[in-house]
Amino acid sequence: MxxxxxxxxxxxxxxxxxxxxxxxxxxxxxxxxxxxxxxxxxxxxxxxxxxxxxxxDTEEKPKPSSTPTAAVTYEVTGDGTAEISYLGPDEDGRATVVRDAELPWKHTVRVPLGETPTVAVVLGEKGGQAACTLAIRGQHVQRATAVGEFGRATCSGELPAAGT
Missing domain, CATH: 4.10.280 (MYOD Basic-Helix-Loop-Helix Domain, subunit B)
Structure with missing residues (x-):
């Protein structure tokens, strides 16, 4: 070649x-x-x-809990952002934390009977005003207001154990 x-x-x-x-x-x-x-x-x-x-992906989906639950609605109103923690569907009973949540914010979860549903809001260094509300099975239970720099508010309610 x-x-x-x-x-x-x-x-x-x-x-x-x-x-x-x-x-x-x-x-x-x-x-x-x-x-x-x-x-x-x-x-x-x-x-x-x-x-x-x-x-x-054939990973098994979580099995429904055998523990009776009730619907709990957490709501935080206001402007800006806030840190929100609430009792949600956590097996260990620990709070779920949402950092820099845009307000208004609303979330409904199933909480095991006998637990105390709670939502807490903490404002940032810019302050402002925000209000938390808690409803169990669609019924309003509590409202609280956070005001000012690092203002805090907590709402909680009674969720009777099964059979009571």
Whole structure:
């Protein structure tokens, strides 16, 4: 094969193995296209794998609790943002905290009977005014207001144990 034939073959295949052609910038540049296509194909396969994992995720969903619960609605009104903590569907009985919650904010959860549903609001350093309200089974139970820099308010209510 002549040097000219070798150069034409290198241009067609994108191979730069022939040392005679390594000085030709056009021949060397075509080898990068194949690597780019390979990288794109690998990325495409990775994305398809992630999508497939999301669609085929067979992890069991949490089983419904055998403990009787009641619907509790927490609401915080006002302007700006606040830190809100509330008793939610946490197995350990710990509060759920929402930082920098945009006001107004409202959330309904199922709380186990016998627990004390509570919502607390803390304003930031900019202060302002916010009010929390608590409703159990659709009935208003309590309202409190937080005012000023780092103002705080807490609302809680009675949620009788099952059978009472």
């Amino acid at each position: 002549s040097a000219k034939d070798s150069a034409e073959n290198t241009e067609k295949t994108g191979s730069t193995e022939n040392a005679e052609n390594s000085e030709n910038p056009e021949v060397t540049a075509t080898g990068g296209g194949r690597a780019g296509v390979l990288i794109a194909a690998v990325l495409l396969l990775a994305c398809a794998g992630l999508v497939g994992y999301g669609l085929l």
